[in-house]
Amino acid sequence: MDFQIALLLGQDGLTNGAIYALLALALVLVFAVTRVIFIPQGEFVAYGALTLATLQAGKLPATLWLVVVLGAAVAAIDGARALRHGSARRLPRILALNLAAPLALWLLLAGVDPAGLPLAAQVLLALAIVVPLGPMIYRLAYQPIAEAPVLILLIVSIAVHLVLTGLGLLFFGAEGTRTPAFTEGALDLGFTSLQYQTLWILLISAALIVGLYAFFGRSIYGKALRATALNRTGARLMGISTTLAGKLSFTLAALIGAFSGVLISPITTLYYDSGFLIGLKGFVGAIIGGLVSYPVAAAGALLVGFLEAYSSFWASAYKEVIVFTLIIPVLLWRSLGARHTEEEE
Amino acid sequence: MTVRPVLLEAKDLSVSYGKVEALHKVGLTIREGEIVTVIGPNGAGKTTLLSCLMGLLPGRGEVVYAGRALGGDVEVEERVGLGLTLVPEKRELFADMSVGDNLLLGAFDRHRRGDGGIRETLAEVYDIFPRLRERAEQTAGTLSGGERQMLAMGRALMAKPKLLMLDEPSLGLAPLIIREIFRTVSRLRGMGVSVLLVEQNARAALQVADYGYVLETGEISLAGPGAELASDPRVVEAYLGLGGKR
Numbered sequence: 001m002d003f004q005i006a007l008l009l010g011q012d013g014l015t016n017g018a019i020y021a022l023l024a025l026a027l028v029l030v031f032a033v034t035r036v037i038f039i040p041q042g043e044f045v046a047y048g049a050l051t052l053a054t055l056q057a058g059k060l061p062a063t064l065w066l067v068v069v070l071g072a073a074v075a076a077i078d079g080a081r082a083l084r085h086g087s088a089r090r091l092p093r094i095l096a097l098n099l100a101a102p103l104a105l106w107l108l109l110a111g112v113d114p115a116g117l118p119l120a121a122q123v124l125l126a127l128a129i130v131v132p133l134g135p136m137i138y139r140l141a142y143q144p145i146a147e148a149p150v151l152i153l154l155i156v157s158i159a160v161h162l163v164l165t166g167l168g169l170l171f172f173g174a175e176g177t178r179t180p181a182f183t184e185g186a187l188d189l190g191f192t193s194l195q196y197q198t199l200w201i202l203l204i205s206a207a208l209i210v211g212l213y214a215f216f217g218r219s220i221y222g223k224a225l226r227a228t229a230l231n232r233t234g235a236r237l238m239g240i241s242t243t244l245a246g247k248l249s250f251t252l253a254a255l256i257g258a259f260s261g262v263l264i265s266p267i268t269t270l271y272y273d274s275g276f277l278i279g280l281k282g283f284v285g286a287i288i289g290g291l292v293s294y295p296v297a298a299a300g301a302l303l304v305g306f307l308e309a310y311s312s313f314w315a316s317a318y319k320e321v322i323v324f325t326l327i328i329p330v331l332l333w334r335s336l337g338a339r340h341t342e343e344e345e
Numbered sequence: 346m347t348v349r350p351v352l353l354e355a356k357d358l359s360v361s362y363g364k365v366e367a368l369h370k371v372g373l374t375i376r377e378g379e380i381v382t383v384i385g386p387n388g389a390g391k392t393t394l395l396s397c398l399m400g401l402l403p404g405r406g407e408v409v410y411a412g413r414a415l416g417g418d419v420e421v422e423e424r425v426g427l428g429l430t431l432v433p434e435k436r437e438l439f440a441d442m443s444v445g446d447n448l449l450l451g452a453f454d455r456h457r458r459g460d461g462g463i464r465e466t467l468a469e470v471y472d473i474f475p476r477l478r479e480r481a482e483q484t485a486g487t488l489s490g491g492e493r494q495m496l497a498m499g500r501a502l503m504a505k506p507k508l509l510m511l512d513e514p515s516l517g518l519a520p521l522i523i524r525e526i527f528r529t530v531s532r533l534r535g536m537g538v539s540v541l542l543v544e545q546n547a548r549a550a551l552q553v554a555d556y557g558y559v560l561e562t563g564e565i566s567l568a569g570p571g572a573e574l575a576s577d578p579r580v581v582e583a584y585l586g587l588g589g590k591r
Contacts, residue, residue: 085418220449220456227439227450234437237399239425239454239504 007192009309015198015267016281017305018205019260023282024289024301025212026253031291032229033249034242035150036142039157042279043164044130044257046272049265050168051258052126053177058115062171063129064106070136071098078139098136105129119182123262127255134254135247142250143243161276168272176274181266197266204263208256209298225249281308281323288330300330349376352508352539353398358406360390360397367393368404369563374556375508375539380530382542382550382571384584385560391543392434394560395510398541399431400424411507425454428507434516436497440486444477447485447496451503463503470499473529491522498529502538509533510541515549527553547584551575559584 023041030038047063054061075098082090105128114122141160145152183196216222228235228245236242260278261270268274285301304323311322353375360368367390375381383391397404400421408415410427419427439447448470452463471478474495480488485496494514501509511530515523523546531553533540544550551557554571559580567579574580 220453223442223446223450224453226442230439230441231437233401233433234439235450236401236421237425237431237433237437238450238500239422239457240450241420241422244422 004192005313009313010306011192011194011198012312013306013309014302015201015264015305016308017302018202019264019278020282020285020301020304021298022205022208022256022260022301023279024285024297025209025294026256027279027283027286028289028291028294028297029225030249030253031286033225034138034142034146034153034246036153037150037157037283037291038250038253039154039161039276039279039283040137040164041253041257041282042275042277043161043168044134044254044275045261045264045278046168046270046275047130047133047164048126048258048261049179049270050172050177050261050272051129052122052262052265053179054172055114055117055122055126056179058113060109061126061129063133064102064109066167066171067129067132067136068102068106070133070140071102074136074139075099102132119180126262127258130258131251131254134250134252134257138246138250143246146242146246165273165276168275172272174272176269176271177265178269179262179265195267201263201267204259208259212252221248277320281305284323284327284330287327287334290334349378351375352377352379353408353410353541355398355409356407358394358397358404358408360393360402360404367563368397370406371560371563371565373558373565375541376555377507377539378534378537379555380534380540380542380553380571382544382554382557383560384544384547384550384557384580387545388562389560390563391560392512393563395431395433395512395541395543398510399429401431422454425504426458428505429510430501430504430506430508431510432494432497432501432512432514434512436493438485438493438496438500441484443482443484444488444496445481447500448477448503451500452505454504460505466503466505470502473502473532474499491518491525494518494522494526495529498526502533506538508539508541510543512543513545514542515544515546523549547580548575551580 023045027038027041030036051061051063075095078094078098079091082088082094109125114125117125137160141156142153145156181195181197182200186193186195187199216226224235224240225245225248227238228240228242232242235245257279261275264270281304282301284304286297288300288303289295289297304326307326308319308323312319315322351374353373355371355373358368358371358373359366371394373381373383383394385391393402396402398408400415400419403417410429413427415424439450448467449463452466455463476492477495477499480492485493488496498511498514514526514530518526527549530540530542542550542554551571551574557569557571557574558565559567559574567574567577569577575585
């Protein structure tokens with residue numbers, strides 16, 4: 001391997017690592033707040049990318065149907081609950097959020113030719129379709145069993161993952177797609193060249209990470225999420241409902257997942273089931289951070305990215321094996337250094 | 346003495362853990378601006394009573410708060426919005442967050458409802474507990490026991506409660522700090538906050554309370570104005586004793 005190739009691989013590793021880092025942060029967030037190991041994270045990557053590709057092909061993405069159907073289910077359940085408890089004043093909000101918003105999106109898309117829109121508008125539309133699936137899935141699959149043990153929540157996660165993968169095949173078919181780069185071409189640095197899309201990924205990932213940092217450090221909703229992760233009972237006593245925190249964290253995870261998919265679909269062909277492996281690599285990063293530490297999870301995810309890139313040079317056939325084998329020494333090391341501390345006092 | 350309007354009334358309140366009944370047909374009245382205490386030995390069901398009133402535990406019976414029935418369908422979060430707050434025995438602070446952030450989160454529900462004036466409440470809380478202002482940037486986990494109790498109370502006050510429920514605020518604290526905590530409790534009365542105080546430290550609790558209940562093995566065995574209870578021979582014998590220790 002010469003310097004040129006090392007640089008190229010490093011670029012690859014950094015790009016993928018940035019995406020894995022985003023996914024790892026989302027996984028840590030969801031786990032800290034809800035104790036859910038969010039296996040379906042990867043499906044949001046695939047759904048985001050494939051929904052964008054469908055829009056660019058000038059067609060209505062089938063994920064639109066999913067958001068309408070899930071929204072109707074949430075509206076029915078929450079609406080019935082509100083009526084039963086005599087709080088009809090909540091009804092307009094429930095209906096507007098879960099029923100009217102997806103339908104409005106559908107009407108909007110039926111009225112315009114999405115292929116003719118600028119890229120930024122297409123990306124926004126794709127996110128508007130895919131991101132609401134996050135809180136809706138939380139409402140339907142996890143909220144009824146929010147107090148269940150971690151293992152039960154994990155089993156549900158696997159079920160949700162399988163359902164979403166199956167629906168992905170139904171919605172998008174078995175063909176993979178790529179979307180055009182945000183900016184075509186490459187930047188010539190003399191000693192190497194840098195794809196503009198790579199720059200986009202690095203910049204947007206960095207911006208998202210800084211944004212998340214500010215959200216958790218400055219905004220009261222970010223602090224409320226941290227509080228729920230630290231002490232669920234304490235948070236409830238402050239009026240921070242577990243449900244609200246769960247929906248908020250799933251919204252963020254869905255946003256991060258879908259946006260990651262949009263970012264990488266110009267540099268890699270994504271299939272309906274590609275999300276799973278991508279999500280798992282983020283998961284390895286999150287595990288390196290013990291599912292609790294955001295900075296270590298992000299660093300771990302970058303390590304995964306580099307390891308993957310360089311092992312694809314030396315042992316291409318084994319690159320996935322090498323990446324996932326990383327988890328064994330990490331688990332050993334973590335179990336040796338594990339502290340079993342009580343939550344409070 | 347004028348009779349103040351009733352803020353919370355519990356009738357025939359029972360709570361069970363499985364087959365074991367921890368509370369049996371407890372009745373309790375709290376009037377606006379009043380300090381009511383529930384004293385009793387360990388395991389009498391005092392914490393269970395507060396948890397049930399806060400909505401953390403399901404119970405049978407009737408609870409009317411500010412003219413509204415609080416059934417099992419009224420979740421904890423909603424009760425916070427109605428002006429009920431609980432400072433639990435374990436404090437339940439957000440240990441890795443700063444004192445200031447802990448306090449801010451106490452007003453989370455008000456923030457959600459778009460209530461202004463959170464800054465003013467924060468200033469008030471800092472006036473009540475100046476120590477918290479000094480420690481505002483520290484994480485809650487680094488505080489001493491007394492400071493933690495102050496933070497837990499301050500955080501609860503940030504919600505501008507109508508009824509503040511305190512579970513064993515003196516537990517594990519030094520006598521001087523206990524005195525300060527109880528002084529604060531009686532100060533709250535002047536601010537229009539009703540207090541339901543659950544204590545093993547019967548002497549201190551009866552000193553500040555307008556009205557008291559004695560809870561024993563899940564049932565109310567005695568009730569009366571604080572001063573009367575404090576001189577009741579049965580209370581003196583069982584809870585106050587000569588040294589005032591129990």
